[in-house]
Amino acid sequence: MRHATKLAAIAAAAALSLAACGSSSTPSPGAGDTPAGTGGAALKVGMAYDVGGRGDQSFNDAAAAGLDKAKTELGVETKEASAVNGEAESARKERLQQLIDAGYTNIVAVGFAYAKSVGQVAKANPEVKFAIVDDASPDSAGPNVDQITFAEEQGSYLVGAAAALKTKSNHVGFIGGVQTDLIKKFEAGYVAGAKAVKPDIKIDVKYLTQPPDFSGFSSVDKGKAAAEGMYQGGADIIYAAAGGSGGGVFTAAKAAGKLAIGVDSDQAKTAAPDVRDVIMTSMIKKVDVGVYDFIKSVKDNTFKAGNRVFDLAAGGVDYSTTGGKIDDIKSKLDEYKAKIISGEIKVPTS
Amino acid sequence: MTTRLGVRRILMGAAAPLLAIVVAVVVTSLILLVAGDPVGAVWAQLFKVPLPRQIVAIINAGTVYYLSAIAVAIGFKMNLFNIGVDGQYRVASFAAALFAGQGWLPGWLNVIVALLVAMASGALWAGIAGLLRVTRGVSEVISTIMLNAIATFLVAFLLSKTAVKVVGSNATNTKPIPEGSRVPGISLDGLIATPSRVYGLIVLAVVVGFLYWFVLNKTRFGFDLRATGRSETAAVASGVNVKRMVFTSMLLSGAAAGLVGMPLLFGQDYVYGDTVQSGLGFAGIAIALLGRNNPIGIAFAALLFAFLDAQGNGLQITAGVSDRLVLVIQGVIVLSVVIAYEVVRRAGIRLEQRTVAAQLAEQARTPLEGARS
Known part of the structure; x- marks a missing residue:
């Protein structure tokens, strides 16, 4: 009995610590900083990354690039959080809601895993504008949701x-x-x-x-x-x-x-x-273009809900x-x- | 004398988990200091009072963790280490989602039969490991780890064959469960103000917890199971068929594992797909250890893990720290618990020895005095 328990303890601790170091990403120290020289009325954008988060040099970083561009060019305030592998649906919803609670009332959700949570949180917060990358399903659709998909x-x-x-x-x-x-x-x-x-x-x-x-x-x-x-x-x-x-x-x-x-x-x-x-x-x-366009549309009051398809013709994908x-x-x-x-x-x- | 011993036992029982949590806090603080993260902000986030909707989320996550830990604990009681709960619950969730999604049966009947399907498929998957153990002597540790990997591929393959495509969606899901067969949530409106609801299938966790306690402690089967877990030779001597016990407890563990995903399926997701929660089986191992295989202890441990999960979600937003820190804390707690129990156990033995020695000394003195008079 005791033997199995000890073995189990070691295995459990190992599994947890392995999961903990499964990703190299850490929230960037600059996240959440207010860009210098902007007034108090800066647009606040919260970004929820997919698994891997900022620093993956690929998908999430493409989204991050759009956010960074908006930060320097449009002077928006940002807050970032990323998903954990295998997390519960409720954790995704809670992340979006917490970003809103913290005052970030324009939300970018990166990745189709957020489809259902964006749909539900968008319904509960009709005054908040959302963008979701990689989903155009009825799950996430709503009058305040910009669905960004690519060919x-x-x-x-x-x-x-x-x-x-x-x-x-x-x-x-x-x-x-x-x-x-x-x-x-x-x-x-x-x-x-x-x-x-x-x-x-x-x-x-x-x-x-x-x-x-x-x-x-x-x-x-x-x-x-x-x-x-x-x-x-x-x-x-x-x-x-x-x-x-x-x-x-x-x-x-x-x-x-x-x-x-x-x-x-x-x-x-x-x-x-x-x-x-x-x-x-x-x-x-060009997730960065999709993200930047969303933020710009909110700033310019030209936000439009619905699916935006970024294909080769639109310059959304390329080599x-x-x-x-x-x-x-x-x-x-x-x-x-x-x-x-x-x-x-x-x-x-x- | 007996009451004093009773009080001491309770104090000792509480001392170990408390010691473990204190050690975990200290160790984690050290890690934070070394990493240059804000220690104060992290603990402020982790130990702040949860909002009503977060309380509901904690109860819900705790429900799922509880079922998983009970499944693991059934194995532990029998000295079996069922690492395969993770694979078992995924196979079972998929089977139940597939069945319930067809809507062959109306309303609640669909739910009840789907629960049976889940238990049967969980038991079946665990039974493979059980069968290998009793017929070929293959360690269940090895076979269940392998069956986890096989379960992942099997379910992914079957899911791709049975998935229902939604236009514009990149997710892969089974057919959604019909509206009439979804288990409504329990509203806590009278207690806390939130539109979130507790999973209706929390009832399932309560029932499973009760059955676990009842069968293990109040039935002959439970006695045999515990006896076999403690000493196989003694069990054989008293006429227990050990092989049958091993196989049966593996089936029971698997059946309980089959229920792990049910609150999620019928109370939140309504489909099985590629974004379902994973890793619940491994969390169950840690929680069963923390709860010392006791049905009440596991409930507290499950809620503690769920609490850390919920509070940790905001770490990135409020403290700018990776929420993987929560996994570190959970891991440290598990390790500290094992160490703390050992420390407290040894201290307990020393205390007992001292008490017994004092008693013996007293007894040795009394007859002499009696003889003199």
């Missing part, structure tokens, strides 16, 4: 084509953070783009975790292990659609002397400096050229881009 499959199609044009082994890879419908859109677009260039190309696909375990978006170690396996298996370019775990993919690429494709942010600019040179291109998802590694194929990629915008190419979403 991730279109951007992913372009980087898929880039990977196929650049591969020397005719073998590329895809690493998804968590196997959700959202990340499957990235995969579908990437595969379609690569196959459009080389119908016989070999594409390895791997997801780091399965829901409800969302640690796949914030586990550098898991990303690294998966990428090492793929590079050893012969792939020479891997698309990392895995949020903060992408950092591990880049490290593995650097060690293997291969290439990787970033996601959400222009990661050749946001990733750790020593691995930036392995990032061939990034599928940019990046930082580092100059794809300059030689840019004209080909822009051909595909024009065809997608004109509707000649229909990119699948699943």
Whole structure:
């Protein structure tokens, strides 16, 4: 009896402490500071991040970039909080409500996990304006909710084509953070783009975790292990659609002397400096533009509820050229881009 | 004399958890100091009086934790370490959500049968580990950890096959439970002013807690179970079929684990999807330890964990500190509890030895005096 209890105690403590260090992110010290030189009537914006939070160099950081831009250009006051892996629905609701209680009456919720909580909290606080990234479902819809969604499959199609044009082994890879419908859109677009260039190309696909375990978006170690396996298996370019775990993919690429494709942010600019040179291109998802536009619309009194779709035509998704590694194929990629915008190419979403 | 011993026992019982919490506070404060975080602001946030809606959230989270800890405690009583509660409750929640979502049965009947489905599937998943243990001698620690991983993939796969797609949504969910089969919340309007409601299935936690106490302490089966947990050889000598006990208690633990997700399913989410709460099984292990496998003790431990969770949610907003700090505190509490119990137990033994020695000395003196007269 005592033996089992002690074993259990050690295991329980280990599980809790492992969970505690599962993410590298800490709230930034600057969060909550009032920008200098603004009056007392500054717009107050509260931001609730997805798992991984500010500092993931990818999805959440893209949202953070929009917030930072609003802070410097529009002089808004900000407060940030991020989600914890595996948290209860009530915890998400409570986070949004606490931001409102603290006086931050314009709320940006980053990630589809907030859909239901945004819907409910928005109903309970009709005077507060909300934006939710990655959801356009009836769950979150309301007269005070701006639903920001992206055509991730279109951007992913372009980087898929880039990977196929650049591969020397005719073998590329895809690493998804968590196997959700959202990340499957990235995969579908990437595969379609690569196959459009080389119908016989070999594409390895791997997801780091399965829901409800969302640690796949914030586990550098898991990303690294998966990428090492793929590079050893012969792939020479891997698309990392895995949020903060992408950092591990880049490290593995650097060690293997291969290439990787970033996601959400222009990661050749946001990733750790020593691995930036392995990032061939990034599928940019302009969450920052969506967030900034929302804040600006509130400030200018032009807020509009409903779904705003950021697709290739609207410039909401794109591929990046930082580092100059794809300059030689840019004209080909822009051909595909024009065809997608004109509707000649229909990119699948699943 | 006996009353003094009784009082002492109660004091000793309370001393260990209190000591543990004090140690946890001190250790966490040290961690905060080292990390350069604001110690005062953190404790002010963690120990401030919760708002009415937060009290409801604490009760609700506590309900779920309680069920999980009872499931773990059933195993502990039998000297089984069921780490698999986490996988068991997810398999069971999915099965129940899938069943209830079809709406084959009307209203409450749907709820009751879904609860049975949950218990059966939780028991089934735990039964695999039980069967491996009694037939092949595989440690349940190993098999349940592996079954957790398998459960994750199995449920994710089945969910993707059975999910109902909502236009514009990126979430993957089962078909929602019909309105008539949702368990209404209990309003606390008379006590505290909040529109939030306590899960109706808190009743389930109370019933499970009572049954746990009753079966273990008032039935022959419970006696056999505890006896086997303490000493297998002694149990065999008194005619207990140990293998059957192991298998049965694993099934019971799994059935209880199956109920863990039910208050969430019928009182809040109405679907099983990729954003459900996870990790409840692991929290249950810590809570069962903290509550010393006692149905009342576990209730306090579950509420303490729920309290820390709820209060910790605001840490990022009010104190600018990561709310993962709460996980650190919870971990430190669990470790401190184990150490504190050992310290208090040894102190108790020393005290008892001193008392007995004093008594013996007294007795040794009295007959001599009697002989003289």
